[in-house]
Amino acid sequence: MGQGHTAPLYTVVAEGSITTPKGFTAGGIHCGLKKTTRNDLGAIVCEVPAAAAGVYTTNVFQAAPLKVTRESIGEGGRLRAVLVNSGNANACTGEQGEADAYEMRNKFAERVGIAADEVAVASTGVIGELLKMDKVRSGISELPAKLASDKQAAESFCQAILTTDLVQKMVCVSVEIDGQLIHIAGAAKGSGMIHPNMATMLGFVTTDAEIGSEALQQLLREATNHTFNMITVDGDTSTNDMLVAMASGLAGNSELNPQHEGWAAFGAALRHVCEVLAKAIARDGEGATKLVEVQVRGAVSDASAQAIAKTVIGSSLVKSAVFGADANWGRIIAAVGRAGEPVNPDTVDISLGSIVTLQQSRPVAFDEEKALEYLKGDTVVIHVDLHMEEGAATAWGCDLTYDYVRINAAYRT
């Protein structure tokens, strides 16, 4: 299997897309939900019933499509398709919103000739407004003809799920298991729940690996906890966050399970797909000029390190200092100290990239010019070492900028 410590577990496929894994087609069109001419309705379809898994927002207020998708995946853990619209989140829309989400699912299933409970639906956009179902209906009848397995079709799907995003977010990796080349690909949208009334993050993963839905759910949950759950743009969790994975099983490997020798490699590849998409979302945060990564080590546990990393990455003070290229370790240590986690106040090291600013909780003289140069880059890594136990975690976010305020202070109209 070539899984020596030196051999890579997986390979990034630069030209890959969500339709690279065997069995998947995708596409997107403009049906009229967005005021612009950007695509606003897209779908991924699998030629066989795919093992499916889903992770959903923890927000108490959950949009109608989440209920429908949970129900579809719940029925035997199989999906043939996912239908997504942007421009309207179908959230806080009551019974009519639920009826509309079911109609989206059922009409699309009928149109492509599969069972209703084999279709997942997702929506992103304005909260509190009913879907223009006439547009959705005509879109549903038009969309299937546009589904294809080439990269262009995959990109038209990616465009269809974007709201305030500035860039498309797609990645594909390959991993060899049982002598077979397996592909895992993902597409996502989101730049934080930071546009007026916009609901945030959607992610879709396709793979041709043979794996059961429960095993896929386990790996998707683990990957999410270390990737999508470790990014923050403004700390706000939307009502529509959803990550759905589909495995066609057409790659020809024997079914993956925790005993399978390819399990670790597949898990690492899946996690990489999720990490690339998560970091892309953080970097694309509204108004962001750079990606910020916070690495915490030496905590009493990984969970403790995660809590500290998220407190630092979420600090408006730290975020503004990074925007201003200010090597302001005082704000970082203050954030570490208020995370509510065990910290030894005398043993904390803080570095910005390779520039040490605090050692054993005492200020270290550093070259401000060098720090300024580093902080002006498009990626800033903050290292925090608590020197207690082995707990470690990484979180990603972005800087807080004038544009963030400008965009979010703007009237919805």
Added chain:
Amino acid sequence: MGQGHTAPLYTVVAEGSITTPKGFTAGGIHCGLKKTTRNDLGAIVCEVPAAAAGVYTTNVFQAAPLKVTRESIGEGGRLRAVLVNSGNANACTGEQGEADAYEMRNKFAERVGIAADEVAVASTGVIGELLKMDKVRSGISELPAKLASDKQAAESFCQAILTTDLVQKMVCVSVEIDGQLIHIAGAAKGSGMIHPNMATMLGFVTTDAEIGSEALQQLLREATNHTFNMITVDGDTSTNDMLVAMASGLAGNSELNPQHEGWAAFGAALRHVCEVLAKAIARDGEGATKLVEVQVRGAVSDASAQAIAKTVIGSSLVKSAVFGADANWGRIIAAVGRAGEPVNPDTVDISLGSIVTLQQSRPVAFDEEKALEYLKGDTVVIHVDLHMEEGAATAWGCDLTYDYVRINAAYRT
């Protein structure tokens, strides 16, 4: 006692100050810790040993003065004086910083002829730099001559504790107990830990009521939980936050305790003093253009209501929407839903002032012009009713503005 439900429990004394309560003098001077000519060293002195109580930052990293002040108040719960400097927080300064804090305490005690453990010390300003003790020493020998009981002297103390504050924060109320007119006054500084390397909030309460230090500690803690602990400017907790109360006992009332018929009135008056100061800090938040108040009711408990109110007031989305005068209820309900507290997703009402925007978790059509007019005011009240139990709480904060980013992106130098 005239404490009928219609009679006020206390009266605001517009012309009062921290030296209005019997037995207190105060003063402030410029000793050279600040680059400007603003006062940077101040003291409050009581002519008798005053019952004392203190509340301190929960941050793991605590500045040296906090250790010294805890120690002083710990010795018998009495204080004769509090000495405060601004311009330097004496935080993250190691053993030298601790030695400096002790020297401040001891030199001032010696100079005014009281015991060292009758003096509390507080510092606010830059983190990670050692105090210029030569300036502090000369200031300590000069300060006592400036102590007086008039309002001007009290104001010179207020100036001496300010850092980035735009306005002084002082309040005085009176309450009649045992036929005696009792005064409670307070002074505070702070606009959130939102200036480069500045440490935040200091509060000082003086009263001439006769009350034991344990009873005072109990009331101070209760008042803090509903006032200073319910404000947020940017969610960051500083290393220097400190609130100290001193009761001279010269008003002539019989000692206050929970059985005393004046207990409730004194507690209400003390809480009002803390609330006025807390709201003043929130309104003075760096870059803030208005005070935001979030009132949550109908929660399963007061603690749950507090958690929800603080999540909403801390949301960058909500804060930017208020800055933009955008009646963006979608962000408010999203914040309520992610607070991690019990919420019924179908029974939430949200109003902005008197403008109902959400009822039973469904959007309500409202007059955008009227909402815009209201949100343009200098105080915005957000009402959230969960319609579950009787839990209620109020939190205060400010809007997120361009100036917040400008100020906090600026280089420390």
